[in-house]
Amino acid sequence: MIEFNNVSLRYGDGPIILKDISFNIKKGSFHFLTGPSGAGKTSLLRLLLLSLKPTSGKMRMFNEDISNLDRDRLLQLRRHIGIVFQEFKLLDHLSTFENVALPLRVLGQNQDEYEENVTELLNWVGLEKNIHSLPNVLSGGEKQRVAIARAVISRPDILLADEPTGNVDPELSERLLHLFAELNRMGTTIIIATHELNLIKKFNYPQMQLNDGGIIIK
Amino acid sequence: MNILNFFQKDKNKPTNIVPVNSVTSRTLVLLIAIMTFLSCLTFGGLILVKQSATAWSNDISREITIQVRPIEGELMDANLRLAESIAQATNGIADAQALSIEESENLLKPWLGDDLNLTELNIPRLVVVKLAGATKDDLEKLKTELKVIKGASLDTHDAWRTQLNNMATTFIMSGSFIFILIVVATMLAVVFATRGTMASSREIVDVLHFIGASNKFVANEFQNRFLIMGLKGGLIGGIGAMLFFMALGLFSKFYLTSDSSEQLGVLFGTFSFSLFNIIAILSLIPIIAFLTAITSRFTVRRFLKQIAW
Numbered sequence: 001m002i003e004f005n006n007v008s009l010r011y012g013d014g015p016i017i018l019k020d021i022s023f024n025i026k027k028g029s030f031h032f033l034t035g036p037s038g039a040g041k042t043s044l045l046r047l048l049l050l051s052l053k054p055t056s057g058k059m060r061m062f063n064e065d066i067s068n069l070d071r072d073r074l075l076q077l078r079r080h081i082g083i084v085f086q087e088f089k090l091l092d093h094l095s096t097f098e099n100v101a102l103p104l105r106v107l108g109q110n111q112d113e114y115e116e117n118v119t120e121l122l123n124w125v126g127l128e129k130n131i132h133s134l135p136n137v138l139s140g141g142e143k144q145r146v147a148i149a150r151a152v153i154s155r156p157d158i159l160l161a162d163e164p165t166g167n168v169d170p171e172l173s174e175r176l177l178h179l180f181a182e183l184n185r186m187g188t189t190i191i192i193a194t195h196e197l198n199l200i201k202k203f204n205y206p207q208m209q210l211n212d213g214g215i216i217i218k
Numbered sequence: 219m220n221i222l223n224f225f226q227k228d229k230n231k232p233t234n235i236v237p238v239n240s241v242t243s244r245t246l247v248l249l250i251a252i253m254t255f256l257s258c259l260t261f262g263g264l265i266l267v268k269q270s271a272t273a274w275s276n277d278i279s280r281e282i283t284i285q286v287r288p289i290e291g292e293l294m295d296a297n298l299r300l301a302e303s304i305a306q307a308t309n310g311i312a313d314a315q316a317l318s319i320e321e322s323e324n325l326l327k328p329w330l331g332d333d334l335n336l337t338e339l340n341i342p343r344l345v346v347v348k349l350a351g352a353t354k355d356d357l358e359k360l361k362t363e364l365k366v367i368k369g370a371s372l373d374t375h376d377a378w379r380t381q382l383n384n385m386a387t388t389f390i391m392s393g394s395f396i397f398i399l400i401v402v403a404t405m406l407a408v409v410f411a412t413r414g415t416m417a418s419s420r421e422i423v424d425v426l427h428f429i430g431a432s433n434k435f436v437a438n439e440f441q442n443r444f445l446i447m448g449l450k451g452g453l454i455g456g457i458g459a460m461l462f463f464m465a466l467g468l469f470s471k472f473y474l475t476s477d478s479s480e481q482l483g484v485l486f487g488t489f490s491f492s493l494f495n496i497i498a499i500l501s502l503i504p505i506i507a508f509l510t511a512i513t514s515r516f517t518v519r520r521f522l523k524q525i526a527w
Contacts, residue, residue: 049428072432079430089425093237102235106431111232150429 001027001158001189002048007057009043017043019213020057025191027157030184031217032200033193035210041193044210045160048191049083050074062157079107082151082188084161088143090135096122096146097131103154118153125149125179140167144176152183159183161192165199177203235426236419236443243447246411250451251458253404254506257397258459258499264393265495271386278375278382282357284314284345287369294343297367301345304367308360310352316345342369404506405513408444412517415440423522433522441515448510452503459499463491 002025009018017040025031033041046052047059050066059066062077069077082103090099097118104114122131125145135143144164151159161180165173177192177199184190191208194200200207209216237243284301288294298316305314317325322343323335352360357374364370416423426436491499 051428075427075430075432077430078428081430083428089421089428091235091422091425094233094235098233101232102425103429105232105235106426106429106435154429 001025001061003058003060005058005060007047007054007059009040009047009052010055016055016213018047018054018210018215021213021215022057023208023215023217025189027189028184028187030181030190030205031192032203032205032207033191033210034195034200034207037195039210040213041210042162044215045083045162045191045193048158048160049081050078079103079154080157082154082156082159084144084147084151084159084164086163086166088135088147088167090143090146090150092135095132095134096127096138099135099146100149100153102150107154114153118149121149121153141169141172144168144172145179148176148179152188156188158189158191161190163193163195165194165196170198173199174202234443234446235439236415236422242411242414242418243443246407247447247451247454249407249411250404250448250506250510251454253400253407254452254455254502255458255462256455257400257404257502257506258456259462260393260397260400261502262459262463262491262495262499264390264397265491265498267386267389267393269495271382271389274382275379278379280349282347282349282375283373284347284364285342285371285373286345286367287342287371288340289369292368297370298343298345300367301364301370304363305345305347305360308352308356308363310350310356311360312348312350314345314347316343401506401509405509408448408510408513409517412440412444412514413521415443416518416521433519436522437515437518440518441511444514445507445511448507449503451510452506455506456500456503460496 002023004021004023006020006022007018008016008020010016021044033044035041043052047054048061050061054067057067062080064073064077066074066077091102094102100122101111101114101118104118119128119131122128125148127142127145127149130138130142130146135146138146144167148161148164151161159180164180165176168176173196180190180192181203207218209218284305286294286297286301302314302316305311322341326341357372361372364372423436426439
């Protein structure tokens, strides 16, 4: 599903962030992306989200050579990828319901079509009481669950998460990881960038470890 | 549909992805309102000038004037009667009437004041001749026959009509230029406002891109937002301009002296518009709203193209 061959990345004339990394990720797998701060975890996630172009090397996703695709095709492919940001990136003027429904609006669905699905998903992540709340009245954990719900509402093939447990307490972190595991069981390929060794040990999924620009999968 | 409900949020309608009510939006709505007001005023002014110029031109082309200058030893009243008779006997002339002393005084009052007494002034008198299909030859014949009256001359108003047409054309061209400048200034303001909104909404654009929204989708969202602002501003400005014209009409009717009002009426008509003209002026509202939306769309598309991969 995801194939990187000698992919390198640098921003402009800056230092090389990722250096000749190669890996394959199978459909339906679950990986933790680990490494020290500044190792390039977020940059790798942005490559996987197709919001950055590799400086060199080949990237294949969804059986397509990403390096040669035009912007419109990239945006189409991005609809198959869900992303959860560390800083949530919720739209402050939209309610919980509307934030979660956003990817479906982008796909051209109207409210009658998505209302039931969004409500059901919000129940599933335990936000049924906050359905009309704006993000500024939600706690960090609630915002994180809204961001997760938004990332999975369009049933993406790949779910990426950047430090999804960075802003929540350990108990909620574990609950969120169970949520990801549940999604993975439904067939979604999941890659989670995290620092939290406890969770990595507890859930025991394979790790993609970034260090000095390189990657080791273990 | 109740117009007041037009802009109210429909509870079942999703919230705009790009927020409509922000300080920038309110400022832009105000700016569009002012620009629409000025556009309608300019456009309305052009219509009034055009209407008046056409009316003047028609009036003038239906009338000619015989001027009888006072000459020592000549009897003015007798000469006026003779001029009337000669004119009435000419082909293509419907009527010829000498202006009385009072009518002549009324003509000069706006310039010389109410205390005017023509008997103290040695000024020419006029015979107004109404035409009914007189040809150039008829008028030449009249001109020749008038030579029997000392001090009489025929004024066909040609020079005046040419000057009037030139003046009206200059007014209309200047007004059109000002109108175009206002529209261009409005569009430039929309470009700057769109760029400002794009910069302040960068996070929204990023989120939309992260979830796979196409540039077309993002541009539509911004276009809809600016269309709403254009309609709001356009309605406020357009209705304001119509109220202004109504107020001006009432002011000229009730507060100006009758002479001033009459002169204004001669120059600009009666500040009244036909239904067609009102529709023409109010059509600027959707046009400005549409231009606002399209301008913002192009600005957004250009902005999005500059964003990297």
